[in-house]
Amino acid sequence: MSEKIHKILATVGLGSRREAESWIVEGRVSVNGNIAKVGDRALPSDKIMLDGRVLSTNYQGYTRVLMYNKPEGEICSTVDGKGRATVYERLPRLSKGRWISVGRLDINTSGLLLFTDNGELANRLMHPRYEISRQYLVRVYGAVNQPMITRLMKGVVLDDGIGRFDTVKPNLNSRSDNEINSSNKWYRVTISEGRKREVRRLWQSQGVEVNRLKRIGFGPIELSSIVRKGEFMYLNEYQTKSLFGIVQLDAIYHPEKEIYRDMRQRKEKKLRARGSNNSQKKTKNT
Structure with missing residues (x-):
């Protein structure tokens, strides 16, 4: 069955649908030798090229999704001209496609970032129409009272429209008495x-300063306590299907053993390549 070209490119992880559409508008995409236009469709058997390079559009059949615990100081770009660390440097390599981040966190924000190789899934998870809940731990400096919290939940005017929190709750359970009694207060929003x-x-609109911010949840996915800063963990089948469900996509998922077998085969291939290189070095030295 044919599908729109920008959707094919997004699904196999080459970019978001918006990026794919821009490539088509720029005349960089062709199908069977003909320059593609926005809205054109293609079959899996068609020869699709980007910038003169034939693309592999055979999707592996299952979607990879991982959670990453982003430390402060890393940026959500693939390359940084200033030489700063990026979140992509710690992710595993993919044999096909690429990792697409589901949204971004700024350089001073830590916590949960989701990555997938399925562009259609990433695009829907980021789309505002699905109203997916994000949960944060936030430490603010300044006096916070109930009227302020009421305003934050009712809605305040920002420079790009009305903004509001769905919930604002004090988060005092795991904090020391010294911190509880200080001017710094933790909230779960x-x-x-x-x-x-x-x-x-939102907090700054009320005259208080945010000095720590950590995302701990995205939709049905919560940041696991076993994933330390700078580490990642693949989502299991149930978690992955739950993400497909909230954006009304049909989940095509292989059993975990197939994913791990694929990962093991790629790891063994790397080890064999390293062994071959080491043998060549020894031969040269003798």
Whole structure:
């Protein structure tokens, strides 16, 4: 069955649908030798090229999704001209496609970031129409009272429209008495959109300063306590299907043993390549 070209490119992880559409508009995509137009469709058997390079559009049949515990100081770009660390440097390599981040966290924000090789899934998870809840732990400096919390939940005017929290609750359980009695207070907030720095801007609109911010949940996925800063963990089948469900996509998922077998085969291939290189070095030295 034919599908729109930009959707094919997104599904196999080559980019978001918006990126794929821009490539088509720029005349960089061709199908069977003909320059593609936005809205054109293609079959899996068609020869699709980007910038003159034939693309592999045979999807592996299952979707990989992982959670990453982002430390402060890393940026959510593939390359940084200033030489700063990026979140992609710690992710496993893919033999096909690429990792696509589900949204972004700014350089001073830590916590849960989801990555997938399925562009269609990533695009839907980021789309505002699905109103997916994001949960954060936030430490603010300044006086917070109930009228302020009521305003934050009812909605306040920001420079890009009305913003609001779905919930705002004190988070005191795991904090020391010294911190509880200080001017720094921890809150657990949820918000159903992902505008740039919106959590910080909402608190700043009330005259208080955010000095720590950590995302701990995205939709049905919570940051696991066993995933330390700078580490990642693949989602299991149940977690992955739950993400497909909230954005009304049919989940095509292989059993975990097939995923791990694929990972093991790629790891063994690397080890064999390393062994071959070491043998060649020894031969040269003798």
